Every structure is written in C-alpha cells, then in structure tokens.
Amino acid sequence: MAILDILHYPDERLHLKASKVENFDANLSKIIDDMFETMYDSNGIGLAAIQVDIQKRIVVMDLSKKDYPMEKILLINPQIIEKNGTTEYEEGCLSVPGVYEKITRYETVTIEYQDISGNILTRECDELLSICVQHELDHLDGKVFVDYLSPLKQNFIKKKMKKLDRDR
Ligand code: QAP
Numbered sequence: 698m699a700i701l702d703i704l705h706y707p708d709e710r711l712h713l714k715a716s717k718v719e720n721f722d723a724n725l726s727k728i729i730d731d732m733f734e735t736m737y738d739s740n741g742i743g744l745a746a747i748q749v750d751i752q753k754r755i756v757v758m759d760l761s762k763k764d765y766p767m768e769k770i771l772l773i774n775p776q777i778i779e780k781n782g783t784t785e786y787e788e789g790c791l792s793v794p795g796v797y798e799k800i801t802r803y804e805t806v807t808i809e810y811q812d813i814s815g816n817i818l819t820r821e822c823d824e825l826l827s828i829c830v831q832h833e834l835d836h837l838d839g840k841v842f843v844d845y846l847s848p849l850k851q852n853f854i855k856k857k858m859k860k861l862d863r864d865r
C-alpha cells in the first residue's frame with residue numbers, strides 16, 4: 698500500500714481524459730488500494746485516478762465523514778444513464794485545497810459502472826452521493842469544478858494555488 702501524490706490545479710494533467718479499464722487484474726486492485734489509502738490520508742470523500750496521475754476510469758469514494766454510513770464505494774468505467782433536476786452545492790476538491798465554490802449539478806443520477814471483478818452494476822444516487830459522483834466523473838473527462846466558474850474566479854484560484862504550492 699502506498700500514499701500517492703495528488704496533482705494540484707492548475708496542473709495540466711488534470712485535464713487529460715482517462716481511458717477505459719479493460720484488465721481486471723492484480724495491477725488494478727493495487728491502484729484501487731492505493732487510491733483509498735490516499736483519499737483517507739487526505740480526509741477526502743472522493744478521488745479519481747486522474748488526480749493521482751493515472752489516466753484510467755477509476756473512482757473511489759467514502760462519504761462517512763459527511764454523516765453517511767461508512768462505505769467504500771468503487772466505480773470503474775462509470776457512466777450516467779439517467780439524470781433528473783438540478784441542485785446547488787458548495788464543492789471542494791483534493792486537487793484544489795482550500796477552495797469551495799457553489800456548483801450547479803443534476804439533483805439525482807443513475808449510473809452504470811463495473812466492480813473490481815468487472816461485473817456491471819447500476820446505482821441510483823441522490824443528495825451528496827449524486828453530487829460527488831458527478832464531480833468525480835467530470836475528473837475522468839479532464840474536467841475540474843473550477844472550470845464551471847467565471848474566468849475571473851478561475852484566474853484568482855490559479856494565483857492562490859500557485860502561491861500555496863510555492864510556500865509548501
Ligand atoms: C469532491 O472532494 C466533492 O479543500 C470530493 O483542504 C466535494 O474530497 C464532491 C478536501 C464536495 C461533492 C461535494 C478539500 C480536503 C476534500 C479541501 C473532497 C481540503 C481538504 C475534498
């Protein structure tokens with residue numbers, strides 16, 4: 698097990714597109730173990746492989762820090778197959794530490810994804826789970842929540858992040 702380095706916005710590697718997982722092998726399960734360890738170590742509720750410089754369609758989540766029951770959620774090759782309504786939430790991201798902004802998302806989504814053995818599953822998501830799923834699926838297509846904000850706010854956040862990384 699290993700804690701992986703998390704890329705920080707505006708690292709251009711956060712804008713790469715992840716490719717489909719085809720091999721459900723030992724290498725995949727090692728990546729997943731390391732991703733869970735990395736997410737728990739940094740007190741996150743969700744992490745996409747893109748954020749640790751691995752361009753594969755893998756997401757790990759655990760919402761238990763936010764009043765949800767402890768549940769290790771793993772999504773491989775996830776896709777939204779149904780969506781309804783809109784809602785707003787003040788989102789953060791492990792790749793943009795210290796920044797929280799209100800983002801509009803679908804209120805509920807149904808996803809189809811694969812588990813660690815490659816079995817295809819579906820899940821209906823609402824409330825925080827729905828927000829987190831949409832945030833993490835965006836990462837797999839190279840999208841960060843900051844991309845939804847005005848150019849002015851994006852520039853402000855870029856400066857703030859560069860200063861933070863310089864002082865680290
Ligand atoms: C994405 O975010 C998310 O700024 C997961 O200093 C967030 O795990 C989905 C974190 C909100 C839905 C709603 C952020 C940790 C963790 C920070 C995270 C920080 C330390 C963010």
Ligand code: CO
Nearest residue numbers: 789790791792
């Ligand atoms: Co994120």
